Amino acid sequence: MGRIRKLLIPGVDKQLLVRDATKTMPDLVRRRFIAGGASLGALTLLTGCDVSDSFSAEQMLTKISKFNDAVQAWMFNPNALAPTFPESAITKPFPFNGYYDLEEAPEIDGKDWKFEVRGLVDNKKSWTLEELYKLPQVKQVTRHICVEGWSAIGSWTGTPLRDFLKLVGADTSAKYCWFQCGDKEGYNSPLDMRSALHPQTQMTFKFGDEILPRAYGFPMKIRVPTKLGFKNPKYVISMEVTNDYKGGYWEDQGYNSFSGS
């Protein structure tokens, strides 16, 4: 979907375009999902509907997932802090995880890297790592919970995102902070504004008191302890404050978009 988004033409219906594109070049994951989703089989077969018809298991599940986004937003308490742990509880070694292997993880030169801030902000500018390192930082020892089910406790240090949003004059009434990353497929993920403003949501520069290593997203990761791991983007290169839902790498493939913990 990340690739499809780049092909968008103004005035062309995004959904139709996506549908056409997936028809001609079915994405492996999408096919896997449909095949698996329809493997309950009887339900869709009995109704005589093709999975691309108006009623299908996939569309029903997508609607319920959107409903679950709303339920989770309602459950989200902006003042509830994720549990914190003593340093002794930190998981060693902290697991590396991504859709790519560690050898394929982005190798970013911290001197060239810039963090681009776009969208509904007063001060649109690109920040160097040196500038970002000067901002006040706080440390948190929290549990990272992966959508796969495993979890690990880590130590992350960085600038609370809400402080940064205030600094750049972001419109915090906007719906999302949309992050883009520097990996080969252009990982991206939307973060709802209330979660972005949560006191523990952090622009992370250090892991375990050391400069964030490549494995965990050098030079910057967005740590969101109130979200599942895939909503914690690594190798972040830009942030757009926006009212538009722009989708995300995993969100577009079927992971629940809110995915709050």
Place this chain on the structure above:
Amino acid sequence: MSSLAATDERAATAPTKVIQPAWVRVMHWINALAIILMIMSGWQIYNASPLFTSLRFSHSITLGGWLGGALLWHFAAMWLLTINGLVYLIVGFATGRFKSKLLPITPGGVISDTKAAFTGKLSHDDLSKYNQVQKLLYAGIIIVGVVIVLSGLSIWKPVQLQWLAALFGGYEIARYVHFFCMSAIVAFLVIHVALAVLVPKSLRAMIIGR
């Protein structure tokens, strides 16, 4: 005359009492569908990060195709399971059905009825009265049902519902509790279905009521 004969015939057989009221039957089958969807999608989710390295579930018995699809199924069927289950609990307590059908359970009664079951001496003449083994299993599975939902909520919302997760000893332990509750439900299902097949009129009562 034929209508008269029919009336007489009905009069002769009519006293057959309803064993399973309609609300029990409807909720039973909604629950059956929900629990099967939850177990099959749950097995696919389990496979993404197995708790026991030697245990994985075959793709042929899972639902969703991959983790993302399975999660969509799991978080859709959870509504069916919990809403149906909640209404069942409320009605079960309010009507006094739980009390009259499932209590009392005594250790002596369970032991003697278990012995009777294995020697083929357990009576199934009156299906409206549960024997001690049934009472224990049905009361037990209701409790397991409550625990699996609560542990599931702890895994889903370990921050927002952290008090609940803490009750289970934290996120990681809640995952194990959730898994063992699933195992108990699967074990129950095997026995439950086998016994329904052995005593077909109990299955009939759960479908047409009598």
